[in-house]
Amino acid sequence: MTFVTEQLKELVTSEPVLKHVNPKEAYRMETDALSYAYGVVLTQKQQTGKCHPVAFMLKSMSPAEKNYNIGDKEALAIVKPLQHWQHWLEGTTLPIEIITNHKNLVNFWKPQILNQRQMQWLQALQ
Numbered sequence: 001m002t003f004v005t006e007q008l009k010e011l012v013t014s015e016p017v018l019k020h021v022n023p024k025e026a027y028r029m030e031t032d033a034l035s036y037a038y039g040v041v042l043t044q045k046q047q048t049g050k051c052h053p054v055a056f057m058l059k060s061m062s063p064a065e066k067n068y069n070i071g072d073k074e075a076l077a078i079v080k081p082l083q084h085w086q087h088w089l090e091g092t093t094l095p096i097e098i099i100t101n102h103k104n105l106v107n108f109w110k111p112q113i114l115n116q117r118q119m120q121w122l123q124a125l126q
Contacts (some may be wrong), residue, residue, distance in 0.1 A: 012056075019044070019052045025053075026094040031077040032069070032101060036061055038077035042085060051068055055088075057081050072117065079121045 018055045025044040028051060032039055034045065043051040057080075061068075065076060078098055082089060089096060114122065 007097070017053065018056075019046060019054050019086050023088070023091060026097065027089060027092065028097040028099065029078070029081060030099045031074070031081065033073040033077040035073075036066055038073065038080075040077060040079070040081040042088075053086060057084060063080045075121055079124055083124065 011066050022044055028043045029059070030041045030043070041053050042054065042055040046052045052091045059080065061073070061076075068076065068079065078100065082096075
């Protein structure tokens with residue numbers, strides 16, 4: 001079983017599955033959160049014109065994070081990867097497209113009453 005796991009890791013993290021990051025291309029981040037984990041794929045357009053993964057993240061939530069409401073779980077799935085990949089994303093002059101299936105996050109930028117966690121995330125995103 002261990003051999004299969006190691007072989008699968010090697011296949012998922014090597015070319016042609018993942019491409020190298022190109023700092024001159026725009027990033028696109030697709031996220032989804034479940035009740036216990038979240039997954040994120042960071043892609044960039046290649047010379048062929050197609051988007052191709054350059055990084056991915058699958059993370060289990062902590063016991064405290066599992067108690068978040070769905071909006072906060074979806075926001076967590078955006079904030080944590082942005083912090084994790086900050087070394088790539090911070091220097092870009094191009095917009096970073098973020099795709100999520102949670103429509104309520106559109107209102108995250110509008111004036112509203114936010115809890116402490118949401119305020120910290122908003123500051124991190126700005």
